[in-house]
Amino acid sequence: MDELIRTLAPQVLGALVRRGADFATAEDAVQEALVEAVRRWPDGAPDDPKAWLLRVAGRKLIDVQRSEAARRRREERVHDEPPPGPTEQSDDTLLLLSRCCHPALSPASAVALTLRAVGGLTTAQIARAFLVPEATMAQRISRAKRTLAGERFGTPGDVRAVLHVLYLIFNEGFTGEISLAGEAIRLTRQLAAAEPGDPEIAGLLALMLLHHARRDARYTADGQLVPLDEQDRTRWDTAMITEGVDVLQTALSRDRFGEYQAQAAIAALHDDAPVAAETDWPQILEWYDELARLTDNPVVALNRAVAVGQVDGPRAGLAALADVDPRLARWDAVAAHLHERAGDTERAIRHYTVAADRATSSAERTHLIMQAARLRTG
The missing domain is CATH 1.25.40 (Serine Threonine Protein Phosphatase 5, Tetratricopeptide repeat)
Incomplete structure (x- = not known):
């Protein structure tokens, strides 16, 4: 039940945002609908749980709009609109992600808002992951919502900004109870499913998988860092490496090259070496030369x-x-x-x-x- 709600919540929020709802108000409506779902679904979810949540959240949203005289005109438009059509079944992951990663937000604010609105993490969990007080994180998220107030998104924004924020989340790695690397992979999978034809999204997913496959070998039992060339490669996740290579090869076959694909290719070459001494450094250098032509990072x-x-x-x-x-x-x-x-x-x-x-x-x-x-x- 918890996993189902966590998966559906950002989709419902994205649908409300696409209709034109204010971000903060829409999120409050979704939270109320989730509380209602927990209360009404003790024996299992309805046949179409997303439609149920969308209907209840929509009602909550209309209730708020009716209570605000200044928004009377918009409330009437929402109230009179026809029932949701087939487009309501679309995945609004990219739309919601692009809103959370709006260029008006600082990277820190975009990361926090993405984890809250799309990742489904609580403010307390995000605060613990970034080792800051919960009140500080709550203020950061509130400021981000205020920055987005009045912004309208009918179509998704710049997917490169979204990829950058997901990459930042992944690089935070594992902190405490929350694996931000795992959360970044989960969100990138959603994005790849929503935009299956974008090779750079696939490139980022491949890069994350190929790096995350080494996670169990990065530290000793007492927490000491183990460099890549000294890691026990039998502890690497070979299934994750295989998936990462498959995703990368599919992306490269589209012949629309980008920096995340290049980084993933470098990671794949490291993962392919059975021992550090057999690493194909000449080919890695060629990929770095190519990457340097793509970016001045x-x-x-x-x-x-x-x-x-x-x-x-x-x-x-x-x-x-x-x-x-x-x-x-x-x-x-x-x-x-x-x-x-x-x-x-x-x-x-x-x-x-x-x-x-x-x-x-x-x-x-x-x-x-x-x-x-x-x-x-x-």
Whole structure:
């Protein structure tokens, strides 16, 4: 029952938004309909639960509209409109996602609103996932709703903005009771089902699957970070890797290339190697060159420097790194790795130490400190 309601809630909210309802008012109406569903469905859902929720939420919405004299005209239009037709059975996932990812919102606000409205998470769950007080997260979501007040969306907006927000959610990974990586995959699956012909949506889904397949090997039992080249690859999820490769191959066959497909191709090459020493670095470097032509993202240039170091040697990697902004996160970690491979231990120690000071997680910080200590003890 809980999973059914969580799946249907964003679809019903999207349908109300498509009709022209104010976002915040529509969400309140959907929440009231869900409460009614929990009360009335103790022995099972009706034959068409989505239509039931849409009908009840629509009534709640009309009740609110009737109570507001300033909205009398719109209330009359909603009240007089014909019964829902076949289009009400359409999936409004993309419409709702594009509204939550409106360019007027900051990335943090878009992520929070997406998790609340489309993901079905409570404000408390989102707050715990981002390690902020619930009141802070509630204010962030409320501000996002106010920003969208009065905005009308008859058709979906920029799907690239939606993909960016989903990618941000995925990169938060796993925090506490909520796996944001898993939630991002779930939402991207919905988006891919709503827009099956978009290869970049499929590319992002493939990228998430290929990275998430390694989740069980990323940390030791006591929480220490395990680098990719040291992971126990027998712990990788081979079924998820197979699915990711299949999704990627289908996307690439459409011959509409994009950056998420390129990133997924790189992830697939890492996942394909049975041991780290057999990684096809020359092909990975070719994909990074292609990715660099598609985007000027400095993180791409940083990762490309690692690939150059693997293919042409650490000195060549350091030369490529010299063109990357040293203020970028992980720059010092990459510099430390390349200097260590080049035999410059003192510089490697200095960069590992700086990287540890700039680390954004305790696991990463501990790993970098241990690398510096390892070199100091020889």
